[in-house]
Amino acid sequence: MRKPAAEADAPQKAAGNQPKTARGEATRKAILTAAERVIGEKGYNDASIGHITSEAGVAQGTFYIYFTTKEQVFSELVLEMGRLVRHTIAEATQGIGNRLEAEEAGLRAFLEFVQAHPDLYRIVQEALFVDPAAYEEYYKTFAAGYRSGLVAAEAAGQISKGDTETRAWALMGIARALGEQLVVFKSEKPISELVASAYDLIANGIKP
Amino acid sequence: MRKPAAEADAPQKAAGNQPKTARGEATRKAILTAAERVIGEKGYNDASIGHITSEAGVAQGTFYIYFTTKEQVFSELVLEMGRLVRHTIAEATQGIGNRLEAEEAGLRAFLEFVQAHPDLYRIVQEALFVDPAAYEEYYKTFAAGYRSGLVAAEAAGQISKGDTETRAWALMGIARALGEQLVVFKSEKPISELVASAYDLIANGIKP
Numbered sequence: 518m519r520k521p522a523a524e525a526d527a528p529q530k531a532a533g534n535q536p537k538t539a540r541g542e543a544t545r546k547a548i549l550t551a552a553e554r555v556i557g558e559k560g561y562n563d564a565s566i567g568h569i570t571s572e573a574g575v576a577q578g579t580f581y582i583y584f585t586t587k588e589q590v591f592s593e594l595v596l597e598m599g600r601l602v603r604h605t606i607a608e609a610t611q612g613i614g615n616r617l618e619a620e621e622a623g624l625r626a627f628l629e630f631v632q633a634h635p636d637l638y639r640i641v642q643e644a645l646f647v648d649p650a651a652y653e654e655y656y657k658t659f660a661a662g663y664r665s666g667l668v669a670a671e672a673a674g675q676i677s678k679g680d681t682e683t684r685a686w687a688l689m690g691i692a693r694a695l696g697e698q699l700v701v702f703k704s705e706k707p708i709s710e711l712v713a714s715a716y717d718l719i720a721n722g723i724k725p
Numbered sequence: 726m727r728k729p730a731a732e733a734d735a736p737q738k739a740a741g742n743q744p745k746t747a748r749g750e751a752t753r754k755a756i757l758t759a760a761e762r763v764i765g766e767k768g769y770n771d772a773s774i775g776h777i778t779s780e781a782g783v784a785q786g787t788f789y790i791y792f793t794t795k796e797q798v799f800s801e802l803v804l805e806m807g808r809l810v811r812h813t814i815a816e817a818t819q820g821i822g823n824r825l826e827a828e829e830a831g832l833r834a835f836l837e838f839v840q841a842h843p844d845l846y847r848i849v850q851e852a853l854f855v856d857p858a859a860y861e862e863y864y865k866t867f868a869a870g871y872r873s874g875l876v877a878a879e880a881a882g883q884i885s886k887g888d889t890e891t892r893a894w895a896l897m898g899i900a901r902a903l904g905e906q907l908v909v910f911k912s913e914k915p916i917s918e919l920v921a922s923a924y925d926l927i928a929n930g931i932k933p
Binding site for chain 2: 560562617639646679686690695714718719720721725
C-alpha cells in the first residue's frame with residue numbers, strides 16, 4: 518500500500534556526510550546535477566547510482582561519501598530544486614515594491630528556471646510516487662512563502678482583499694500549468710507571451 | 726530511456742474486446758472501477774491484474790475478455806477518466822448561457838468529481854511516467870474543449886479579449902491545483918469556499 522505523505526518517512530535531510538571543503542561541495546553538487554539529468558531522463562525506477570556517478574564523472578564509491586541511497590539523493594534533489602526555485606524567484610523580485618509587478622517578474626523567473634531545468638517538472642511530479650514527504654514539503658514550503666507575500670500585499674493595499682490561501686494555490690497552479698506547457702507539451706509560445714497573458718488574467722480576470 | 730510522449734506507443738484504444746452485451750459492459754466497468762481503486766492505492770508498479778480482478782470480484786481470466794495487459798487497462802482508465810470528467814462538467818454547465826457562471830459551475834463540478842474519485846488525481850499524474858501518450862491525450866483533449874468555450878465566450882462578449890490558449894491552460898492549472906489540495910494535501914476547506922475564492926480571481930483578478 519502506498520504510504521500517504523503524512524505517514525511516509527521524513528526525508529533524511531542530514532543523512533550522508535555534509536562536505537567540509539569547497540572541493541567536496543563541488544563534487545556533491547556534480548552528483549546532484551547528474552542525478553537531475555539521469556532521473557529526469559530515465560525516471561526514478563530505471564536510474565541507478567552507477568548511471569548517476571558515471572554521468573557525474575566520479576567513481577561509484579564517491580557517491581557514498583555524500584549520499585546513502587538512491588532514495589536519499591532523490592529526496593535531496595527535490596528539496597534542492599525547491600530551494601533553487603525559491604531563491605531564483607526571490608532574486609528576480611528583489612527590490613520590486615509592487616506585488617502585481619512582482620507576480621509578473623516572479624512568474625517569468627519561474628518559467629525561465631523550468632526551461633533551463635527541463636527535468637525539474639518530471640522529478641517533482643515523480644516525487645508524489647517516490648517520496649510523498651518531499652513532494653509535500655516542496656509544495657507546502659512554496660505555498661507558505663507565496664501566501665505571506667499575498668498577505669503583506671493585501672495589507673499594503675497592493676492587491677484586492679481575498680482568500681490568500683486559495684489564491685496562493687491557484688497562482689501556483691497557473692505557474693505549474695504553464696511550466697508544463699513548456700517542458701512536457703513542448704509549447705513553442707515564447708515565455709514573454711505566456712507571462713503577458715497570465716499576468717492579464719491574474720491582475721484583471723476575464724470579466725469583460 | 727523514457728519515451729517522450731510524442732514517440733510513445735499510441736494507447737491501444739481498440740485493444741481488448743468491446744463487450745457486446747449489457748452484462749459484458751457492466752463487467753468491463755467493474756474491472757475499470759476496481760483498477761481505479763487498486764492502482765490509485767498501490768501505484769501502477771505494485772498493482773497486479775490479480776489485485777484488480779480480486780477487487781472487482783471476477784475470475785482472473787475474465788480480465789482478458791476485456792483487456793489485454795495491465796498497461797492497456799491503465800491507458801483505458803486514464804482516457805475513461807478524461808471522458809467522465811468532461812461529461813460531468815458538460816452536464817453541470819448545460820443550459821448556462823453565461824461563460825463566467827459556467828466557469829464557476831464547471832469548477833465546482835470538477836472539484837466534486839475529484840473528491841468523489843480521490844484516486845483520479847494520482848492516476849492521471851502517474852500516467853506522465855507510465856503512459857505519456859494517455860497523459861498528453863487527457864490534457865490536450867481537455868484543453869481543446871476548454872479553449873473552444875473561451876473562444877465562443879470571447880466572440881459573444883461574455884469575457885474580455887485575450888489569449889484563449891494560455892487562458893485555457895491557466896484555468897485548468899487552477900482547477901488542478903485546487904483538486905490536489907483536496908485529495909493530496911487533504912485540505913478541509915469546503916469546495917464552496919475554494920470555488921468562491923477561485924471564481925473571484927478568475928473573474929476579477931487581484932488588482933485592487
